[in-house]
Amino acid sequence: xxxxxxxxxxxxxxxxxxxxxxxxxxxxxxxxxxxxxxxxxxxxxxxxxxxxxxxxxxxxxxxxxxxxxxxxxxxxxxxxxxxxxxxxxxxxxxxxxxxxxxxxxxxxxxxxxx
Amino acid sequence: xxxxxxxxxxxxxxxxxxxxxxxxxxxxxxxxxxxxxxxxxxxxxxxxxxxxxxxxxxxxxxxxxxxxxxxxxxxxxxxxxxxxxxxxxxxxxxxxxxxxxxxxxxxxxxxxxxxx
Numbered sequence: 001x002x003x004x005x006x007x008x009x010x011x012x013x014x015x016x017x018x019x020x021x022x023x024x025x026x027x028x029x030x031x032x033x034x035x036x037x038x039x040x041x042x043x044x045x046x047x048x049x050x051x052x053x054x055x056x057x058x059x060x061x062x063x064x065x066x067x068x069x070x071x072x073x074x075x076x077x078x079x080x081x082x083x084x085x086x087x088x089x090x091x092x093x094x095x096x097x098x099x100x101x102x103x104x105x106x107x108x109x110x111x112x113x114x
Numbered sequence: 115x116x117x118x119x120x121x122x123x124x125x126x127x128x129x130x131x132x133x134x135x136x137x138x139x140x141x142x143x144x145x146x147x148x149x150x151x152x153x154x155x156x157x158x159x160x161x162x163x164x165x166x167x168x169x170x171x172x173x174x175x176x177x178x179x180x181x182x183x184x185x186x187x188x189x190x191x192x193x194x195x196x197x198x199x200x201x202x203x204x205x206x207x208x209x210x211x212x213x214x215x216x217x218x219x220x221x222x223x224x225x226x227x228x229x230x
Contacts, residue, residue, distance in 0.1 A: 004156075032216050043118075043205055043221040044157070051214040090156050099170050100209065100217040101147060104156030 002027040002093050006105035013081050014113045021076040021108050023091030031093040033074040034102065035065055038088045047089075050074065061085070086112045118208050118222035126228045127196055134192045135225045139208030145217055146189050148181055150174065151203040151224070163189060196229045203227075 003026045013019055025031060032051050036044040048059025055067040065076045074091060088109050092102040119138045127133050139146050145164050149157035160179070161171045165186035175181075178196075183189040193200055203226050207219035 034218070036221070041224075041226070043120075043223040044207075046218060046220060049216075049218050051212075051216045092156075094217070094219075096215065099162055100145070100219075101159045101162055101170065102149075102157070102219060103159070106154070106156050 002031060002095065002098075002103050004091050004093055004103055004105035006089075006091055006108050008108045009106070010109045010111065012111040012113060015083050016080050019076075019078045019081045019085070019110070021089050021091075021110070023074045023076065023105060024072050025074065025091075025093045026072065027093060027095065029095065030069065031095045032100070033065075033067060034092040034094070035059065035063070035074075035076050036090045036092060036104075038090065038107075040087075044090065047076070081110075081112055083112045083114055086110055118206055118220055120204075120206050120222040120225050122225060123223060124226045124228075126230065128230055129198060130195055132192065132194045133196060133227065134190055135204055135206075135227075137189045137191070137206030137208075137222060139188070139206070140210075140220060141187075143208035143210045143220075144186070145209045145219075146183055147207040147209070147219060148189070148191055149205040149207065151205060152201075157205055160191075193227075196227075198229045201227055201229045 005024045035047040091105045094100045147162040148160040151157040163183040203224045205224045207221045209217035209219045
């Protein structure tokens with residue numbers, strides 16, 4: 001079965017600093033990869049996705065992620081963090097054979113210091 | 115289209131009562147998923163529908179849980195004889211196949227269930 005690891009439970013960055021959130025997955029083939037963001041008490045908003053092709057994908061709100069097959073990673077990056085980016089971020093994997101249901105990591109809580 | 119909607123947003127119930135949640139997907143989406151999220155965890159898959167057919171159920175979905183999507187549009191998730199361990203956020207997502215053959219899921223705001 002596939003699994004997702006987000007090794008950082010909490011991350012604190014200063015506003016304007018760069019950000020990288022780590023995500024590693026375990027799956028025998030190339031899965032579909034996603035990053036979602038969740039504000040307190042809210043649902044999940046899709047930030048970006050990777051299905052195939054270019055391994056560097058751009059998303060909303062200035063986020064990007066890079067798929068590295070050799071490292072089974074899909075890290076999320078942003079060059080300059082804004083205070084409004086404070087939220088919880090989830091990495092998820094899915095695959096066609098599994099009905100495209102998603103397996104999520106445990107999330108990374110991002111705090112932004114002004 | 116305003117996206118995926120869920121009702122109610124919050125539900126407080128006493129142990130042993132039955133509760134039902136509703137999800138209205140994005141209108142052109144043929145797949146609908148239910149997930150459960152407990153505090154400090156990522157969402158966990160419960161079940162999904164393609165049109166009106168329920169194609170998969172997780173082992174997390176005990177026999178106290180039942181989901182329907184009678185006309186392939188909205189879906190309901192019912193929990194019978196609720197237990198305190200059922201307290202969680204219940205999330206609904208909908209999707210349709212994109213050009214690569216994959217499904218990207220869009221989530222609703224969730225229903226927060228508290229069982230007292």
